[in-house]
Amino acid sequence: MKKLVLFGAGKIGRSFIGQLFATSGFEVVFIDISESVINELNRLNEYKVVIKSSHPDEIIKVVNVRGVLGGEVDKVTEEISGCDIAAISVGQKGLPCVINTLAKGLILRQKKFGRKPLDIILAENMHNADKYVKDILSSIIGRDYPVDELVGLIETSIGKMVPIMPKEEQEKDVLLVYAEPYNTLILDKKAFKNPIPDIKGLAPKDNMKAWVDRKSHIHNFGHAAAAYAGFHADPSAIYLADVLKIHSVKKFTRSAMLQSADVLMKKYPGEFSIFELTDHIDDLLSRFENQALGDTVFRVGCDLRRKLHRDDRILSPMIDGIQIRSSVDKILQTFVYGLSFKAKDEYGNMYPGDIEFSKSLNNNGLSYILSYLCELNPTEDHKIISRIISNYRRSLKKAHMSPG
Numbered sequence: 001m002k003k004l005v006l007f008g009a010g011k012i013g014r015s016f017i018g019q020l021f022a023t024s025g026f027e028v029v030f031i032d033i034s035e036s037v038i039n040e041l042n043r044l045n046e047y048k049v050v051i052k053s054s055h056p057d058e059i060i061k062v063v064n065v066r067g068v069l070g071g072e073v074d075k076v077t078e079e080i081s082g083c084d085i086a087a088i089s090v091g092q093k094g095l096p097c098v099i100n101t102l103a104k105g106l107i108l109r110q111k112k113f114g115r116k117p118l119d120i121i122l123a124e125n126m127h128n129a130d131k132y133v134k135d136i137l138s139s140i141i142g143r144d145y146p147v148d149e150l151v152g153l154i155e156t157s158i159g160k161m162v163p164i165m166p167k168e169e170q171e172k173d174v175l176l177v178y179a180e181p182y183n184t185l186i187l188d189k190k191a192f193k194n195p196i197p198d199i200k201g202l203a204p205k206d207n208m209k210a211w212v213d214r215k216s217h218i219h220n221f222g223h224a225a226a227a228y229a230g231f232h233a234d235p236s237a238i239y240l241a242d243v244l245k246i247h248s249v250k251k252f253t254r255s256a257m258l259q260s261a262d263v264l265m266k267k268y269p270g271e272f273s274i275f276e277l278t279d280h281i282d283d284l285l286s287r288f289e290n291q292a293l294g295d296t297v298f299r300v301g302c303d304l305r306r307k308l309h310r311d312d313r314i315l316s317p318m319i320d321g322i323q324i325r326s327s328v329d330k331i332l333q334t335f336v337y338g339l340s341f342k343a344k345d346e347y348g349n350m351y352p353g354d355i356e357f358s359k360s361l362n363n364n365g366l367s368y369i370l371s372y373l374c375e376l377n378p379t380e381d382h383k384i385i386s387r388i389i390s391n392y393r394r395s396l397k398k399a400h401m402s403p404g
Contacts, residue, residue, distance in 0.1 A: 001064065002197070005079050007031045007098045008089035008123075009041070009067060011162040015049050015179035017087050017123050022062045024199045029079050030067040031098075040175050041067035047175035052163045052292035073101055080105025081112055085197060087121035088133075095124070096136055103141040106151065117193035119152035123185075127212065127311070130155045130191065152193035155208050157186040157215040161287065164294040180293060186211050210268040217260045217320075218277065220313035221334070222284055225256040227301030228337035235342070240300050241291045250285065256330035257281045263321040263328070298343040302351035308338050310375050315384075322384060336391050339366070366392055 004021045006013055009032035018028045032038055041047070045066055051058040068075050080086060080102060090098055102120070109118060122129040130153040138147050163178040170176070189196070189204035196204055205211045223240075229252045230243025237243045244250045261277040288295075307313060314335045321328040342358060344350050350358075361369050370376045370385050378385065 001025065001027045002084040003027045003029060003079075003082070005029045005031065005076075005083040005086045006089065007070075007087065007102075008091075008094070009034065009037050010089060011177050011179075012123060012158060012160065013087075013089040014047060014062070014175070015162060015177045016158070016160045016183070016185065017089055017121065018065065019049055019060065019062050019179075020183065020185060020199055020201045021085075021087075021197075022064055023060070024197075026064070026084075026197075026199075028062075028065045029083070030065065031070050031076055031079070031101075032067060033070045035069065036174050038067035038069050041065055044175070047177070048173070050176065050178050051181050052178050053181050053290060054292070070097075070101070073104065076101050077105040077108050080118070081109040083118070085119050085121070085194075087123055089123040092124065092126055092132075095133065099133060099136045100140055103137055106137075106141060107145065110145065110150065115146075115150060117150045117152060119154055119192050119194050121154045121156060121185075121187060123156050123158055125158050125215070127216075128155075129153075130188070150193070152191050154191045155188045155212065157208075157211050159184065159186070159215060159219055161293060161295065163292060164296070164299075180287060180290060182287060186215075207268065207271055210264075210271045213267065213316075214264060214272070214277075214280075216313050217264045217317040218257055218281060219284055221260050221317060221331070222253060222257045222281065223288070223300045224307055224313050224338065225253045225330075225334045226250075226288055227297050227343070228334055228341050229253060229256075230297050231301060231341050231343050232337045238296055238298075238346075239291070240295045240297055241289050241293070243297060244285065244289050252330065252333075254281060254285060256334050257284070259321075259327055259330045260317040263317045263324065263326045263331075266324045266326055267320050296343075296345070298345045298351070301338070301341050301343055302354055304338060304341060304351075304354050304357045305373050308335065308374050310381075314338065315374060315376070319381070319384060332387060332391055335388060336395050339369070339392060340395075 004026045006018055006028055009030035022028045030041055046061055046063045049060040049062060068079060088098055122133060133153050160182050161180050165178050183201045184203050185201055186203045186205055188208035189206050226240055226244055229249045230237055233246050233249050234243060265272050318328045318331045342350060366389055370388060371378055376385055
């Protein structure tokens with residue numbers, strides 16, 4: 001049996017990466033810092049994934065799994081040295097620690113097997129994850145180790161949405177995980193050093209940058225458009241599925257996503273067709289409307305400093321669109337809606353960073369926000385800044401004139 005070593009036994013690790021490989025015949029060895037999760041994996045050697053959709057729940061039993069505590073470095077190193085493929089799904093904050101252990105495993109692998117490459121799937125939603133990991137890995141492992149020859153760093157586009165689980169369900173079974181039906185893992189075809197494994201659900205792509213941008217420009221952007229337009233239409237709404245039942249919100253969200261799709265097609269000529277992207281948008285909207293996901297307007301929209309940054313889901317397609325002379329008015333309106341986003345969680349609390357963002361907007365003004373938090377350049381991006389300020393002022397004037 002072939003073996004996958006997977007750093008991260010979280011929701012994406014268990015419901016997506018681990019599930020794909022285990023159901024295709026691999027043994028999956030999870031590396032995690034949670035003792036309770038690792039102990040249960042080793043006690044049961046299996047876990048359940050509950051598929052949540054408009055249909056009755058489907059339960060998938062994932063078998064041939066076990067775990068190793070991340071702190072047991074010698075054991076982790078041994079697992080890496082002899083595995084067939086590895087994957088990482090820990091979030092950016094956890095990457096440096098993982099890479100340090102990974103380096104030790106690669107050195108032992110070279111001592112035991114010589115020039116035997118290892119492909120590592122980077123199941124992280126971050127731009128240039130391959131470069132980020134390579135830079136840290138190279139600084140740790142030293143010049144004598146040929147990283148470029150022996151390590152395949154496989155960028156991915158993670159499109160799977162994980163439903164929110166009730167606390168009581170988590171307490172009953174620490175391994176149980178909810179998941180939506182979507183199960184396609186888009187990854188960089190050119191980055192593999194070994195033959196691509198025969199795993200159902202893998203979708204290797206030649207132009208990975210285009211597909212990473214597709215995730216950001218359409219999926220992430222569509223999420224933001226629905227959350228920010230939805231909050232604008234009904235600040236009391238809790239669930240994303242509910243705001244998408246408002247006709248004007250769904251219509252705006254779809255139109256804005258199509259506008260961003262047009263930018264994407266012009267940025268990558270020949271990579272996508274309008275028919276493919278329209279189908280993708282309609283499929284995403286259907287998934288966003290999945291009531292069983294339990295996804296909230298708060299979760300989807302919060303963390304404004306990150307989501308309204310120039311390199312993220314709204315300003316990035318807007319900047320691209322302005323450069324290639326595409327229409328961006330609905331993308332711009334999404335950003336303006338985001339500036340007024342103040343959704344609260346189930347306990348009635350705003351995201352701490354959003355409280356600071358709102359205070360800064362009130363105290364320092366929009367120009368400060370755009371320059372210092374969104375990091376738009378007052379000189380190079382003056383046209384974008386001007387359009388945002390003008391649109392924002394119109395929105396404020398309109399709100400002031402509205403009855404009540």
